[in-house]
Amino acid sequence: MASIKDVAAAAGVSVATVSRVLNAHPSVSADARARVLAAVESLGYRPNAVARSLRTDQTHTLGLVISDVLNPYFTELARSVEEEARSLGYSVIIGNADERPDLQDHHVRNLLDRRIDGLLVSPTDGGSPLMLDAARAGTPMVFVDRWIPGVDVPVVRADGRAAVQDLVAHLHALGHRRVAIIAGPAATTTGSERVEAFRAALAEYGLPLPDVYIGQGDFQAASGRRVTEGFLDLPEPPDAVFAADNLMALGALDAVRARGLRVPDDIALAAFDDIPWFVHTDPPVTAIAQPTGELGRAAVRALVDRIEGRPAASVTLAARLVVRRSCGETPEKTRTIPTPPLPPVQRSTT
Amino acid sequence: MASIKDVAAAAGVSVATVSRVLNAHPSVSADARARVLAAVESLGYRPNAVARSLRTDQTHTLGLVISDVLNPYFTELARSVEEEARSLGYSVIIGNADERPDLQDHHVRNLLDRRIDGLLVSPTDGGSPLMLDAARAGTPMVFVDRWIPGVDVPVVRADGRAAVQDLVAHLHALGHRRVAIIAGPAATTTGSERVEAFRAALAEYGLPLPDVYIGQGDFQAASGRRVTEGFLDLPEPPDAVFAADNLMALGALDAVRARGLRVPDDIALAAFDDIPWFVHTDPPVTAIAQPTGELGRAAVRALVDRIEGRPAASVTLAARLVVRRSCGETPEKTRTIPTPPLPPVQRSTT
DNA sequence: GTGACGCTTGGAATCGATTACATCGAGACG
DNA sequence: CGTCTCGATGTAATCGATTCCAAGCGTCAC
Numbered sequence: 204m205a206s207i208k209d210v211a212a213a214a215g216v217s218v219a220t221v222s223r224v225l226n227a228h229p230s231v232s233a234d235a236r237a238r239v240l241a242a243v244e245s246l247g248y249r250p251n252a253v254a255r256s257l258r259t260d261q262t263h264t265l266g267l268v269i270s271d272v273l274n275p276y277f278t279e280l281a282r283s284v285e286e287e288a289r290s291l292g293y294s295v296i297i298g299n300a301d302e303r304p305d306l307q308d309h310h311v312r313n314l315l316d317r318r319i320d321g322l323l324v325s326p327t328d329g330g331s332p333l334m335l336d337a338a339r340a341g342t343p344m345v346f347v348d349r350w351i352p353g354v355d356v357p358v359v360r361a362d363g364r365a366a367v368q369d370l371v372a373h374l375h376a377l378g379h380r381r382v383a384i385i386a387g388p389a390a391t392t393t394g395s396e397r398v399e400a401f402r403a404a405l406a407e408y409g410l411p412l413p414d415v416y417i418g419q420g421d422f423q424a425a426s427g428r429r430v431t432e433g434f435l436d437l438p439e440p441p442d443a444v445f446a447a448d449n450l451m452a453l454g455a456l457d458a459v460r461a462r463g464l465r466v467p468d469d470i471a472l473a474a475f476d477d478i479p480w481f482v483h484t485d486p487p488v489t490a491i492a493q494p495t496g497e498l499g500r501a502a503v504r505a506l507v508d509r510i511e512g513r514p515a516a517s518v519t520l521a522a523r524l525v526v527r528r529s530c531g532e533t534p535e536k537t538r539t540i541p542t543p544p545l546p547p548v549q550r551s552t553t
Numbered sequence: 554m555a556s557i558k559d560v561a562a563a564a565g566v567s568v569a570t571v572s573r574v575l576n577a578h579p580s581v582s583a584d585a586r587a588r589v590l591a592a593v594e595s596l597g598y599r600p601n602a603v604a605r606s607l608r609t610d611q612t613h614t615l616g617l618v619i620s621d622v623l624n625p626y627f628t629e630l631a632r633s634v635e636e637e638a639r640s641l642g643y644s645v646i647i648g649n650a651d652e653r654p655d656l657q658d659h660h661v662r663n664l665l666d667r668r669i670d671g672l673l674v675s676p677t678d679g680g681s682p683l684m685l686d687a688a689r690a691g692t693p694m695v696f697v698d699r700w701i702p703g704v705d706v707p708v709v710r711a712d713g714r715a716a717v718q719d720l721v722a723h724l725h726a727l728g729h730r731r732v733a734i735i736a737g738p739a740a741t742t743t744g745s746e747r748v749e750a751f752r753a754a755l756a757e758y759g760l761p762l763p764d765v766y767i768g769q770g771d772f773q774a775a776s777g778r779r780v781t782e783g784f785l786d787l788p789e790p791p792d793a794v795f796a797a798d799n800l801m802a803l804g805a806l807d808a809v810r811a812r813g814l815r816v817p818d819d820i821a822l823a824a825f826d827d828i829p830w831f832v833h834t835d836p837p838v839t840a841i842a843q844p845t846g847e848l849g850r851a852a853v854r855a856l857v858d859r860i861e862g863r864p865a866a867s868v869t870l871a872a873r874l875v876v877r878r879s880c881g882e883t884p885e886k887t888r889t890i891p892t893p894p895l896p897p898v899q900r901s902t903t
Numbered sequence: 904g905t906g907a908c909g910c911t912t913g914g915a916a917t918c919g920a921t922t923a924c925a926t927c928g929a930g931a932c933g
Numbered sequence: 934c935g936t937c938t939c940g941a942t943g944t945a946a947t948c949g950a951t952t953c954c955a956a957g958c959g960t961c962a963c
Contacts, residue, residue: 204690206949217913222951230910247686252666253606254949257918262603278628285649294663296646299635313644316602336597340554424829456833479774483806485835556919567943572921580940604919607948 205246213242225250256318265295265506266314267323268307271422272299274450275478276495283499284323291507302421304328321506325349328390343509347502349391357515359502361493361522363475364400369524370473370491371404374443377531379471383416383441385430385451397447397475416441420451427454435462443471443530449478452488471530487527494520555596563592575600615645615856616664617673618657621772622649624800625828626845633849634673641857652772654678671856675699678740693859697852699741707865709852711843711872713825714750719874720823720841721754724793727881729821733766733791735780735801747797747825766791770801777804785812793821793880799828802838821880837877844870
């Protein structure tokens with residue numbers, strides 16, 4: 204593959220001049236510029252990004268470590284991240300942790316070795332020493348969706364509390380009183396926060412959230428299935444189940460169907476994270492929708508701010524409840540739950 | 554960040570010795586090795602992959618350019634690709650073309666600039682000069698799922714013909730006679746092949762595939778919806794629709810529902826590409842399942858063979874029909890369609 | 904006429920690794 | 934005891950870019 208030397212030779216100039224032309228440095232004569240451009244064209248020359256990165260100490264690349272690519276929520280997030288990054292002149296390398304801390308570490312290490320300019324992480328656990336060290340060492344980093352408390356890194360996420368309150372109001376209005384939750388791993392913020400928000404909202408209606416109604420899942424479909432089976436085996440099964448993510452809701456649907464039961468007649472179901480498929484499931488699933496695209500874009504902007512020396516801001520956006528049929532038919536007049544506007548509800552500087 | 558020089562200084566040896574230790578070169582004394590390892594540990598040193606790549610002219614990285622990350626088929630493919638690559642010591646950088654040739658080109662160029670060791674592509678179109686040139690110039694490349702005819706590049710894909718025949722048999726058995734297809738872009742092999750396979754299978758039953766029953770889609774949900782609306786507006790609408798991918802099937806489902814019609818009572822629906830969600834849609838969708846994971850793994854193996862100087866083989870695996878309820882209830886005895894075994898049906902060397 | 908200035912240009916150092924080649928010392932062997 | 938061999942190590946070139954510095958040269962003002 205042609206290098207800058209070949210171009211220089213073909214154009215009859217030095218490599219310095221070729222580099223200047225390529226980097227739009229002003230002091231190059233029109234003549235030299237033309238000859239270089241012609242040589243570049245005829246040789247099909249493309250600058251070697253590896254060499255350039257070594258010299259400039261910048262890769263113009265962002266790392267994105269997500270918990271699970273197979274989760275539509277994260278693939279949508281990844282897509283918006285890539286889009287925004289591209290518009291700002293960055294590429295992104297995605298690492299899929301599959302909810303496994305060891306894999307997450309593998310990817311973080313790999314990305315750091317490649318000297319990416321910044322890291323976007325949705326942590327699978329409380330954070331390995333590796334990641335914590337990187338953050339402390341000043342690697343530009345931003346947490347998205349999930350975060351690790353006590354680490355000085357901006358966080359871009361959705362606040363689902365209001366939406367969870369709306370959901371509980373919805374469930375209560377439909378007469379559900381024994382409500383259960385399929386929680387995510389306690390090591391993740393989204394895992395514990397959603398349970399807490401649910402519990403708090405329930406308390407407002409005087410409803411308890413007994414321990415047997417808190418199932419421990421891992422954000423994957425199989426765990427949703429397993430936990431739901433456990434619920435159904437209870438002497439007094441819940442009459443409504445809230446899954447802390449869309450994949451576990453899918454598993455729950457599986458489990459209910461396998462028993463020959465029906466949603467919502469036998470048991471109501473709701474999920475955190477809305478996805479296109481929920482419109483088409485049987486029945487359509489009531490879900491809490493995050494502004495996923497905006498989350499991804501905001502996270503990239505924050506990270507790039509940090510990389511380019513500007514102060515980076517944490518961002519919290521509101522999630523909202525989308526009512527469908529999986530919790531039961533709503534009387535027409537209460538069909539529309541008042542929802543807060545989508546734009547930021549909070550914006551704090553870090 | 555600490556460099557190899559710092560390690561050398563800390564260990565009291567030359568950079569050459571450090572490099573030897575790090576690369577498991579045999580002629581290093583136990584003493585020197587221990588001192589180097591200690592220095593590496595205490596400095597938290599990690600080799601700079603950028604510098605290493607520049608020197609060795611290898612990045613141990615594969616590029617994967619897929620047509621649409623939001624399509625579950627491709628995200629599953631991407632996942633299996635990354636997995637297999639990782640087990641072989643490679644990383645992968647994913648580029649999402651979003652079915653847009655210009656974006657596809659952007660990513661191919663970007664990956665080439667980064668000097669990836671090899672490229673896995675599921676082409677969105679007939680191939681830009683850039684990609685064709687790269688193939689001709691000897692960049693290790695493998696096509697996966699879709700391919701470009703006339704280019705000397707190994708292809709790893711699924712052959713859906715037998716499964717399409719099974720599907721047509723199934724539709725015919727259920728009494729469907731006016732069958733339509735939502736095709737993918739003619740510029741893609743999967744776009745045109747699926748139509749041809751469908752037409753051929755139909756012909757065996759003496760059924761026509763008139764032009765008005767061939768809708769032009771682009772593998773995205775919106776086009777499935779649009780095409781289906783067109784079908785439903787016809788003076789004589791089809792009684793069965795076959796969508797050439799899962800996203801267009803989703804769009805079709807939308808369109809049918811929007812008309813207040815029901816699947817399969819008013820119109821039957823089947824899709825190419827099976828995904829977990831199809832089990833849970835209303836009704837569950839009959840689909841042709843590709844061995845997606847195996848496809849991804851085989852593609853990586855072929856590409857790595859090529860990169861490491863071994864001959865790379867094209868691989869064709871069989872797809873199979875998965876019958877659910879979206880084409881109508883099957884009489885119990887014909888419920889199970891005989892399916893060919895999953896393993897390779899063909900294996901040719903390129 | 905000449906010094907200063909500004910625009911172009913090239914030479915060479917540099918980024919952080921790998922690796923060919925040279926060197927050095929110790930042990931083996933005749 | 935001289936020499937040969939081999940293991941361990943260091944020196945320096947190299948990969949392909951960017952960029953500092955110096956130098957060449959033309960122009961202009963004084």
